[in-house]
């Protein structure tokens with residue numbers, strides 16, 4: 327809850343407004359997780375909070391795995407026993423400065439079923455609430471005993487299908503947990519009519535759009551939901567987002583290749599696709615950047631991770647066409663690192679869609 331919400335809560339429970347501020351400090355500065363830690367609040371206020379059903383604390387960490395490179399993936403057990411994944415990625419650069427990125431989930435599962443994604447294969451249950459997104463970041467801070475410096479909404483789920491909670495969590499992480507807006511990235515595979523909505527909030531955060539293919543036909547085969555969102559319309563919406571917010575749009579392009587070179591051509595990491603992608607991006611002006619993500623293999627997937635050589639050649643082809651590119655290092659490959667993989671290891675039965683209205687995607 328925000329400071330103003332906590333102040334209102336204090337007033338509603340017959341306290342003075344400043345008690346809400348004290349509560350805010352206890353939750354976000356002292357990181358109090360139990361009522362007994364609220365020592366500087368009057369007993370009557372504490373009792374009233376409890377009686378009114380307000381709860382503090384965190385969901386339990388069901389499981390955590392640590393990769394050799396220090397990446398930690400945790401499974402958080404929510405109050406309805408659903409499991410969601412969160413990843414903490416520590417990075418120390420050459421100058422010795424330390425970054426801790428939290429990759430957070432926005433839904434339990436995902437209804438979009440991208441063909442390469444373990445989360446998509448596991449089904450969809452419900453949207454996460456604002457606090458269920460925020461507590462993922464706090465859990466990573468507690469685990470690493472260090473402030474989270476960057477947040478990426480790239481875990482389980484499609485953030486644009488849960489925009490209300492994602493925007494609420496973004497605001498809380500910025501104002502209450504004190505993470506700069508520029509240190510946060512919202513990732514989407516593209517959901518019709520949502521980019522304009524996001525742009526209207528004029529966030530100073532990067533929008534990362536997962537393209538995965540340079541043309542509509544290939545994209546539809548990798549991202550089935552793209553059928554209702556033609557590539558030209560998506561690119562147009564990216565241009566509008568850039569104009570409205572002045573923020574760079576980053577394109578994510580997962581390289582779905584195979585160890586057998588002869589099989590690469592049919593998917594998406596060939597030189598032709600790189601050139602086609604460059605062509606597509608040239609059509610939309612400036613302000614774009616491509617992140618290449620070598621595919622993280624998941625059990626039961628027909629896709630394979632491309633050779634490093636193929637990744638570099640793809641990057642070079644883009645650069646030769648003056649497209650700025652970075653190749654994302656795949657972190658924690660030995661820790662069931664592909665999104666949704668760890669959750670699927672512990673929840674073998676695919677999730678069933680919940681019937682609550684809250685879980686309904688925003689219509690196209």
Ligand code: SF4
Nearest residue numbers: 436439440443446483
């Ligand atoms: S890649 Fe993202 S949008 Fe696609 S199924 Fe996985 S979680 Fe959902």
